[in-house]
Amino acid sequence: MRKIGVKEIEDIALGAALLGAGGGGDPYIGKLVALGAVKECGEVTLLSPDEVPNDELVIPIAMMGAPTVLAEKGIGGKEYQTLFEMVSRFFGKKIYAFMPIEAGGVNSMLPIAACARLGLPMVDADGMGRAFPELQMVTFTIGGMSASPMALTDEKGNSVIFETVTNHWTEELARAVTMSCGGAVSVSLYPMTGAQMKQYAVRDIVTRSQRLGEAIRLVRNSSEKSPEAHFLELAEGYKLFKGKIADVLRETRGGFNFGRVVLSGIGECKGKSASIEFQNENLTAAVEGEIVATTPDLICLVDTETFVPVTTDALKYGKRVLVVGLKCFELWRSQEGLALVGPRYFGCDTDYIPLEKRCKGGLAHV
Amino acid sequence: MRKIGVKEIEDIALGAALLGAGGGGDPYIGKLVALGAVKECGEVTLLSPDEVPNDELVIPIAMMGAPTVLAEKGIGGKEYQTLFEMVSRFFGKKIYAFMPIEAGGVNSMLPIAACARLGLPMVDADGMGRAFPELQMVTFTIGGMSASPMALTDEKGNSVIFETVTNHWTEELARAVTMSCGGAVSVSLYPMTGAQMKQYAVRDIVTRSQRLGEAIRLVRNSSEKSPEAHFLELAEGYKLFKGKIADVLRETRGGFNFGRVVLSGIGECKGKSASIEFQNENLTAAVEGEIVATTPDLICLVDTETFVPVTTDALKYGKRVLVVGLKCFELWRSQEGLALVGPRYFGCDTDYIPLEKRCKGGLAHV
Structure with missing residues (x-):
């Protein structure tokens, strides 16, 4: 208490x-x-x-x-x-x-x-x-x-x-x-x-949310050499892509926000492009057309400087974002879990492969 | 009881x-x-x-x-x-x-x-x-x-x-x-x-429904010269038109049956045409383009021989029908009543005029 x-x-x-x-x-x-x-x-x-x-x-x-x-x-x-x-x-x-x-x-x-x-x-x-x-x-x-x-x-x-x-x-x-x-x-x-x-x-x-919030706050205010690496470590996140928002397609339909955001790479991702599909939440992330993460794992966009999360309703052309993958709650990876919230339920024609397997063990994908 | x-x-x-x-x-x-x-x-x-x-x-x-x-x-x-x-x-x-x-x-x-x-x-x-x-x-x-x-x-x-x-x-x-x-x-x-x-x-x-049903049954089985006049008398109905169904337009939309039925006159109505608009119930009846009855008064179609009521979902090309007007419950004719169920509520651009005034006192309009 x-x-x-x-x-x-x-x-x-x-x-x-x-x-x-x-x-x-x-x-x-x-x-x-x-x-x-x-x-x-x-x-x-x-x-x-x-x-x-x-x-x-x-x-x-x-x-x-x-x-x-x-x-x-x-x-x-x-x-x-x-x-x-x-x-x-x-x-x-x-x-x-x-x-x-x-x-x-x-x-x-x-x-x-x-x-x-x-x-x-x-x-x-x-x-x-x-x-x-x-x-x-x-x-x-x-x-x-x-x-x-x-x-x-x-x-x-x-x-x-x-x-x-x-x-x-x-x-x-x-x-x-x-x-x-x-x-x-x-x-x-x-x-x-x-x-x-x-x-x-x-x-x-609630406590986990609070810890993650503290981490974002601390990393942002610290004088470390690589706040990005520090953020990924504290959040236990997989770096999937880094880019500038090049296009946002949205549609509000049946009480949901549907859409797709296209990123053009910056930094070590320069020259590559990525796209993320969403239905209120981000469903799939693909880099150069290859899927790198899917629901039910978490695909999160954060500001490259402040690490403040960018929700799908706040996506704007030109914004620079880091795409981070977080492992989902274990129960979602069960057969029943994937039937409820796996990629196929959302109409994405791909099998679910756990984030850490797609990212082949390394924290950074790119 | x-x-x-x-x-x-x-x-x-x-x-x-x-x-x-x-x-x-x-x-x-x-x-x-x-x-x-x-x-x-x-x-x-x-x-x-x-x-x-x-x-x-x-x-x-x-x-x-x-x-x-x-x-x-x-x-x-x-x-x-x-x-x-x-x-x-x-x-x-x-x-x-x-x-x-x-x-x-x-x-x-x-x-x-x-x-x-x-x-x-x-x-x-x-x-x-x-x-x-x-x-x-x-x-x-x-x-x-x-x-x-x-x-x-x-x-x-x-x-x-x-x-x-x-x-x-x-x-x-x-x-x-x-x-x-x-x-x-x-x-x-x-x-x-x-x-x-x-x-x-x-x-x-309920009792009124039962009496009307009895009337239809009795008239149908009687050997009177003019069962139609007898039916109109028992039902206290105004004869608005008599015709053959020439066209039915329907649309099921938003949980309602919308539509319009066009009649080409028979008997004493020969050469004239009539149309009835409906939203589940009949809303307006017009003869030769002139409105002869509107909601909240009742516009009822009955078979010309048996006087069995024809509901909007049973309208069929070629069927012969008598169009009968019945006076609505008095409260519907008040200002509050017409705001709820008058012709303008249903998008019909016409004032409500009581059936008996439109029919100028006579039982038969045509």
Whole structure:
């Protein structure tokens, strides 16, 4: 058990944006929401998974929708209270703690804001260990858990509870309502007991985000000869490419941000080109037409000087970025995991090969 | 209080299809569902509105979606039980009675089936006195009542509860889910007390449907000289046109059946042509380009020989039909009523003029 305040939020936001793998929303927006709540209502208690009683109700909460829409539409103030009341009424039992569903600039922050405002503790765990675009893409699905009853509410005050026969149906129906509500809403899903959370959640992900954020901050301010090598070492990252953004194609469709970014090499990558496909999150990275990393491993773009993560909605022509690969949570590499979030699910016609094999043992690919 | 059995269902289905004004679904499908339930589970008790205690919970139930889809997809068996449980759990109180939301071939029949299967009484009242395509188009909206909490379930077992800030939002969100569920679902909406029902519902509509059905049956089997005049007299209908269907344009879009039917005159209408626009229900009728009736008055097509109502999904080239106008429920002619269901709401650029004024006092327009 420890407290999360202003300083922790700064680091968690930065690190979570890296784990967002291009998605998870604008970390600046997320950070403002969390900071505002903590400054107004006080620090949040972060519980280790094992500190949650087995029979208590734990609820992941998140924003659902296209991150670009979220940045424009903003987040109201009453959504968390509404979700709390809807779910508590449904179960006839009060929620014990909230937790994040994924790591990302926005979705790592909203549970902090919600916990601060409602005076609830937050659990140091999530369901992805990164960000993914669809709601069935969580370790809880592998554990056979149901996304429903799922609660959804928008900033206008509309609220919906879904009970569905499969998690794909939850995604389908909730996505339709999200679109009708303007493309971004607040949700709670995968309600679970403390016991279930301990068995399937990605543990200590808030703490990992915070460490990554600290690393970015430290490296940026250090006077080391090669901050890049230092950053890769602290993040346990594989350097996939370094380049200048030469082209960005985007499309907001069905509540997702789809697109492709093309990089022309700089530094040791000069003369080469790379491309990254994304659906909210980065899905595949290819250098000179050869795939060097795929989902579910994390493909992260960071600024070459500051190492600040660049989300897919912040891609801009001319920006210089380092493309970094991070190993995904082990469970995603299982057969069930790859069926949910492997490259073929996203329509990429390639087998999954673990990042470290593609990169042949060396930290640097190029 | 009286019983509804096989004989009553036959007449109610026929009369309700007429009141469906072209919409409300295929009366054959609706009838089969109601007959099946009554034969298996016994007759249904029909209560007059005044027989319902003021503080009991009354729930309109219906199918939502495109009637053409409904005819193909069919109706499962567990939807009524699911709706009953969802709503009773939501209110922490058992539902006292179901009622129809609209008059129509399917939606007048489903509450009968539901009441038979669950052993509940049905109230002799609905919220339209005809059929309309969107769910906020009920007298309850004029009474300031909320469509939500609205419960929705499909034949696969997915279920959703909506609580929305306006009835237009209920329509918007429920329509999106209906589309995702394949275009036709079972719903309960406008939950109300017995007192509210008595104040705003269209009373005795089941009985009126039954009387109209009896009239069609009697006229068809009588040996009168002019069964048409007899039918118009019994139905209190205005004869708007008589013709052969020369063209039908249809489009299923956004969960609705849109279209237009063109008639070329027969009998005393020979040489003239008429056209009728519809969105599930018939919206406007024009003869020689001049509008002769508009929503919210009922524009009904019936077979020229049998007087069996022809719904918009049963329109076929060559069929001979009589176009009949019926006066709508008085409340629809108020300013609030016309804002909800008048011609301009449906994008028809014409003022509402009551049917009897357009027809200048005479029963026959042509």
